[in-house]
Amino acid sequence: MILPEKQLLSALVITFNEEKNIETVLNDLAFADEIIVVDSFSTDKTFEIASQFENVKVVQRTFDNFAFQRNYALSLAVHPWILFIDADERLTPELKNEIKVVISQKNNISAFFMRRNFMFENKNLRYSGWQTDKIIRLFKKNNAVYNKEKIVHEKLIIKGETRTLKNKLIHHSYSNFEDYKQKMVFYGELKAQEELIKNTKPNFFHFYIRPTYKFVHQYFFRLGFLDGRKGIIICYLNALSVAVRFQKLKQIRKGN
Known part of the structure; x- marks a missing residue:
């Protein structure tokens, strides 16, 4: 063989x-x-x-x-x-x-x-x-x-x-809330750089609708509610990352 x-x-x-x-x-x-x-x-x-x-x-x-x-x-x-x-x-x-x-x-x-x-x-x-x-x-x-x-x-x-x-x-x-939150904030800040390259101009849709959709999609349509308290935390922090992305993009664009 x-x-x-x-x-x-x-x-x-x-x-x-x-x-x-x-x-x-x-x-x-x-x-x-x-x-x-x-x-x-x-x-x-x-x-x-x-x-x-x-x-x-x-x-x-x-x-x-x-x-x-x-x-x-x-x-x-x-x-x-x-x-x-x-x-x-x-x-x-x-x-x-x-x-x-x-x-x-x-x-x-x-x-x-x-x-x-x-x-x-x-x-x-x-x-x-x-x-x-x-x-x-x-x-x-x-x-x-x-x-x-x-x-x-x-x-x-x-x-x-x-x-x-x-x-x-x-x-x-996910080891604890603060560590994962910091990670999601960091990712959001980096994603803002990607949006800047795409020349995205943030508005009400980006600041409010996008984060809300992220939470609703993961919590309801992706069954986060079946994970109980853990699901609420994860879906919230992932939505937070989206909110941070466009808030950071707004700051960057104001500075340019």
């Missing part, structure tokens, strides 16, 4: 103040042939903790936006397959094994989506728009690049076919 040729894998992580997550995620990625951390000059112990791992290459780069940061990390990788993981994401043993299997197969697949379980304070959030969440996390380096115009919730441009893995990624995005 001829065994398939081993395909080498580079695991990439971008970080800023992830001292609560960095050790766990790096241990999680130990099966990869290369691990690279690109840190945005964290003010906590993220850089120091990551630097203690002998199998991890740690570099620092000033953060401009997510697309640029991810493309920079991608440029440092030397292996043909890329696994790009956020510090708050976790891989189950079953998912690790599936990754090893699919990258060793000879086919024309360029990238794989991973479905995610959104964890709210260590408990699975079943609805609120997250029930269909999936994202490309595994791909061939030479067949992908992050869209420079999508500076937050960045999007991969893929050349070739895609598939979806069977096993799910665990996403520990």
Whole structure:
């Protein structure tokens, strides 16, 4: 029996103040042939903790936006397959094994989506728009690049076919209210830059209708009410991010 040729894998992580997550995620990625951390000059112990791992290459780069940061990390990788993981994401043993299997197969697949379980304070959030969440996390380096115009919730441009893995990624995005609120505000501020590029001129519709629609859509149509208190919190904070986006855009445009 001829065994398939081993395909080498580079695991990439971008970080800023992830001292609560960095050790766990790096241990999680130990099966990869290369691990690279690109840190945005964290003010906590993220850089120091990551630097203690002998199998991890740690570099620092000033953060401009997510697309640029991810493309920079991608440029440092030397292996043909890329696994790009956020510090708050976790891989189950079953998912690790599936990754090893699919990258060793000879086919024309360029990238794989991973479905995610959104964890709210260590408990699975079943609805609120997250029930269909999936994202490309595994791909061939030479067949992908992050869209420079999508500076937050960045999007991969893929050349070739895609598939979806069977096993799910665990996403520990919500640890507490203040942390998630800060994240949503930060995303909103970055999205304002995207709106500026599109020459969006914010008005009543953007300030009031868009945030309200976001909440109503996720809470009612995406069944957030079935998540109880958790659903209200998540839908509210996601709507807040939309409100922040256009308030920030208004400030930027006034300054220009």
